Amino acid sequence: MSSTPRRSTIIEVARLAGASKTSVSRYFGDERERLSPSLQTRIAQAAHTLGYQPNQMARGLKGGHSKLVGMLVADIRNPFSVAITHGVEQACRQYGYSLLVGNTDNDPEQERQHLALLSAYQVEGLVINAAGSPERQLHTVIHQGTPVVLLDREVNHVDAAVVGLDNHQAVDMALEHLTEQGYQAVLYVSETPEQSSTRQLRLMCFNQGAQQRALIHATLLLTPSDDTATLNALDTFIADHKQHNCAVLCANGNATLAITRLFQRLGLPLGKVGLMGIDELDWCCLVPPGITTLAQPTDDIGQTAIHCLMHQIAPHTTPMPTQLNFAPTLIKRGSTQP
Template identity: 45%
Template sequence: MTASTPGHRSEPTHRLEPGHARRPTIHDVARDAGISKTSVSRYFGHERALLSESMVQRIEAAIERLGFAPDRLASGLRGRRTGLIGMVVADIRNPYTVDMLHGAELACREHGYSLLVCNTDNSDQLERRHLEVLHGYSIEGLVVNTRGRNVASLAARREAGLPMVLVDRHIDGLDCDMVGLDNEQAVTLGVSHLRDQGYQRLLMVTEPTDGISSRKARVEVFRHQAHAAGLSAEVQQSPQERIDPDWLAATLMQWLRAGGRPGAIVCANGVITLAVCHALWALLKTPFEQVGVLGIDELSWCALVGPGITTVAQPVDDIGYGAITTLLNRIRGAPGKAEITTYTARLHARGSTTLKTT
């Protein structure tokens, strides 16, 4: 690992003067940070792991001061169409993300574009780094499906004229198009199905809703529709993004022990559905005979588990495809205010919501 130089000054004195006409270079970043050009090159290449954390911080501070953006394309491409679209996602392992990416890549391919995908792993710092990298590739537009905590970075790029589309989640303070599920229609469809099946007590399980518009919308619609149908409704939010199996088991056991009227669990997305099924199999001998389960998101295994898991399926592939076509319209100069495009969900009724009577 490359170490920092002992006794190095804490405040570099080299600066590009305001209004300086010359584009800042890697050499300028190295001089400002007080390190070698080789180290800066490693930062932008595939050898960042060789740098110490303090060196990475110095480089990032210099980049911000100088307004530096690496141009990874040949100089002949400057000012011309690159055919590149960037996409930043929160968790590439999420089945929703996988299907959405498939639709987006298909749309790019059909329209002669290539898709550059960056996974933030739900890290705000990593998202900022990815945005810098994508900017260096001179992308023509950007698709965003993240936690929405880097509003300033995204807004700056939007104000600079970069076409941008949000997927699934609206971000306050960001004026751009959004493409996603009609959450009101989807959740209403699920609650109505459970009511018609005879369930009277419902529990929704979700990840934290703070800052995630789609999660908030699903919770709000769930409560409203359950109340309107005369059903008991409870919502449990995971204390963290990654579901803790112990927390989930304790939460479900407490709700199950409350007993009484027939109950069903509404899983806010596919990740929750999988976690809930794991927990129920551990807690109950015959889980789907003792409690109903409905998941938002259709996953390939849902038809294979037990009697089959009932799902409210969103057309994720179409959402990804639609996000790209919306972005391409903006790239081509389509005028008008930011718009929201929503897709309707379909119910796949299976045995997990067939109420067992004794």
């Protein structure tokens, strides 16, 4: 009967390297430079021979340097969340940190529980894509000395850097493109905006921008549990404005997917009825004749969030990024060619 291999210990590494336990601890901690090059080499060789890996959790609990960054995303199923997490993880690795990710599933109660859990793990910083308004919890975290950076969404009364898309510019670019293409009536489709400052801002920018351009415009909020209501609202908007060139602008990737399905159910020809989405998705180029999108620089956004965090963790060694709001890239396809 096989047994689970036993983890080697720091004492065994010290014995094999002919060093003290303190020296080995310094080697795997923040004081490696205090050891002579030859001693560092002996410890490294001993650790490699024994397959030794330091217990980072135990080190964090003892010394307060867990080398962990916590991240909460509002919806891990959203392609935007996946793409942003990739950028965050890349930057964490660059700084020698590991990433703990929690999915709140757009549930404020889960968000509170995850924040408490990450605090228990003594993460050195938090990147938060808020699902609700966790003001009290974030105030507690910040008061305890843990740096916080907000991703994509603001939280009222929380003084923290917010890194994300330039939503004013994004909506303006979308409306400018649709206007240039000759569309006169635009339906804006969004998930419910109550729990997301980003959705609220994009909706406000849409209404202002459409009015400035004298566009016929309306808003449709998705009802996930009732596709029929959304289908009827879409059909009615197009029927009511059949004397105009109509287009649909989707506020994010989830809305783009939902509306694309409804276009297919209604047999609406893409282009004749315009379709455009904020967020580039892998499949947008595969639906003939291709769906026009505004692509977010998700890697840049995620990496910048970590750069901001590291500036707070080690402000004298890491400069604060100068750009926190990023412009999208317009990807023109056949869905906005009338």
